[in-house]
Amino acid sequence: MKIPSQLISLLCGLLLLVGCSSEKNPIDGSLQKFVLAMEPDKDPDAMLEDREAIQEYLSQSTGKTVEAIVPISSAVIYEGLKNGSIDLAYLSSTAAAKLMESGAVDILLAELIDGQPYYQSYWIGLKESPYESIADLRGKRIAFSSRTSTSGFLIPVWDLYTQGLIDLEGGPKGFFGEDNVFYGVGYVSAAERVLEGSAEAAAVSYYVLDQDKHLSPEQRARLKVIDTQGPVPSHVVVIRNALPDEDRARLRESLLQINTEAPELRDRIFGAQLAPVEADKHVRSTLEALKLMRTMQF
Numbered sequence: 001m002k003i004p005s006q007l008i009s010l011l012c013g014l015l016l017l018v019g020c021s022s023e024k025n026p027i028d029g030s031l032q033k034f035v036l037a038m039e040p041d042k043d044p045d046a047m048l049e050d051r052e053a054i055q056e057y058l059s060q061s062t063g064k065t066v067e068a069i070v071p072i073s074s075a076v077i078y079e080g081l082k083n084g085s086i087d088l089a090y091l092s093s094t095a096a097a098k099l100m101e102s103g104a105v106d107i108l109l110a111e112l113i114d115g116q117p118y119y120q121s122y123w124i125g126l127k128e129s130p131y132e133s134i135a136d137l138r139g140k141r142i143a144f145s146s147r148t149s150t151s152g153f154l155i156p157v158w159d160l161y162t163q164g165l166i167d168l169e170g171g172p173k174g175f176f177g178e179d180n181v182f183y184g185v186g187y188v189s190a191a192e193r194v195l196e197g198s199a200e201a202a203a204v205s206y207y208v209l210d211q212d213k214h215l216s217p218e219q220r221a222r223l224k225v226i227d228t229q230g231p232v233p234s235h236v237v238v239i240r241n242a243l244p245d246e247d248r249a250r251l252r253e254s255l256l257q258i259n260t261e262a263p264e265l266r267d268r269i270f271g272a273q274l275a276p277v278e279a280d281k282h283v284r285s286t287l288e289a290l291k292l293m294r295t296m297q298f
Contacts (some may be wrong), residue, residue: 038050039074039077040072049071078279082099086240088239107283110236112234112276119230120230122204123156124208126222127224139177141177142200153283157171157296235271
């Protein structure tokens with residue numbers, strides 16, 4: 001019987017995590033090795049180079065062995081943080097908030113965007129469209145980036161609710177229309193619905209329009225911001241709650257030093273400058289939005 005390749009990959013990923021557990025120092029209880037998990041969201045060859053670079057940097061700066069791994073899915077990262085086979089990871093505020101609710105992790109540092117630990121979510125539309133705010137889109141076809149996106153779904157829905165435009169019973173369909181809500185598989189899929197005319201607006205992160213990151217200059221030139229919502233908490237480096245204080249401090253100091261010692265590597269791995277934040281305050285809006293999602297009808 002032939003074993004599916006997906007199952008083989010999953011089993012290999014799980015075996016990798018089992019082998020990642022680190023022995024403790026018998027004197028102070030600190031770990032002999034740290035395991036950093038990177039999400040599989042880039043070109044595999046580029047990720048291999050980044051993985052080797054970050055584990056070398058952190059090993060040197062912490063004075064301990066650091067292993068950087070790229071599991072086959074985000075779910076493996078979340079489970080690893082819970083079961084102790086992964087020590088720290090770079091995650092969205094939504095993923096971090098869910099893990100904080102379970103008591104598995106704490107926020108070590110947050111990404112700064114233009115000096116702030118948050119950014120904006122946009123509703124975008126065609127430049128020639130008549131819409132000037134989200135309220136103008138009642139009964140119109142719209143696209144969310146995906147059902148799991150923080151800036152392309154979670155925060156926009158939370159904002160609609162706080163404005164009183166949607167309620168728990170009707171959800172987004174109660175405002176936009178029963179057959180007018182589309183869920184994409186990322187920012188580009190949502191923006192393309194607008195560009196091709198099958199949606200009047202799309203919920204995306206600010207950088208889809210403001211930066212040369214997802215769309216071509218020609219595509220971006222055809223779009224405008226209809227409305228904004230936020231602040232959206234920035235991505236964070238999370239750490240297992242069970243890690244000893246000494247290890248926590250060692251990793252925090254090492255990652256703060258990367259801001260000045262290896263900024264290019266930092267940007268490739270973590271996006272931007274890293275800085276301390278108050279964990280509960282940082283993800284407050286995300287936690288409120290998650291609670292809302294659990295009772296809203298979609």
